[in-house]
Amino acid sequence: MYGLVNKSIQELITTNYGQEKWELIKLKSGINIDYFISTEPYDDAVTYQLATAAAEELNITVEEVLFAFGEWWILKTGSEKYGGLMKAGGANLKEFLINLPLFHDRIMLIYPKLTPPEFKVEDIEANSLVLHYFSKREGLVGFVKGLLSGLGKLFETKVDIVHILGKYNGHPHEAFKIAW
Known part of the structure; x- marks a missing residue:
């Protein structure tokens, strides 16, 4: 993952828990x-080690860390950067989610070495849809759920x-039913 991801994790921790807590997490992670x-790519293991160490240090699950980070990514990192x-992704949550499959195409112009996930949207109804998530990376369901929650908050x-x-x-990818 790009350094931007790890910097964002650092900002989440230092903003909510302080610099000392970040230093403890970094030490515990072995990073x-x-x-x-x-703008530099880092091995995915760095991000996973930071998330695991944060979970241990904060006494929460890795899933909870990833969820919090997903919300942070949308509300802070994504919105600010x-x-x-x-x-441009949409005027409301539904439009943004429908346009999500194209979002990473634009991001890849900024980060050419990015290995982005893919999304497919189906079963679009007035107040819900199904979002399919395809990724080579394992263990990011909590992060995706946090991103989706953050988008809900962004669009109020x-x-x-x-x-x-x-x-x-037993399915080869993840899918989420999102209702609003």
């Missing part, structure tokens, strides 16, 4: 990187997110 460069792209729309199928029940 010996003083400064993450936003990619405000124009976020606004209460969302209900149900993980309807995934690798946990």
Whole structure:
């Protein structure tokens, strides 16, 4: 993942828990990187080690860490660093989710070494849809749910997110029923 992701995790921790807590998490993770460069790719293991150490240090599950990070990514990192792209994605939650399959195409112009997930939207109804999530990366369901929750908050729309199928029940990808 790009350094921007790890920097964002650092900002989430330092903003909510302080610099000392971040230093403890970094030490516990075994990551010996003083400064993450936003535009440089890092091994995915770095991000997973940080999330695991944060869960241990904060006494919560890795899923909860990833969920909080997903919300943070939308409400802070995404809004502050990619405000124009976020606004271009849609005027409301439904429009944004329908346009989500094209979103990473634009991001790849900024980060050419990105290995983005793919999304497919189906069963679009007035107040719900099904979002399919395809990724080479394992273990990011909590992050995706946090992103979706963050989008609901960004668009001031209460969302209900149900993980309807995934690798946990034998499917090759994840899918979420999102209702508002």
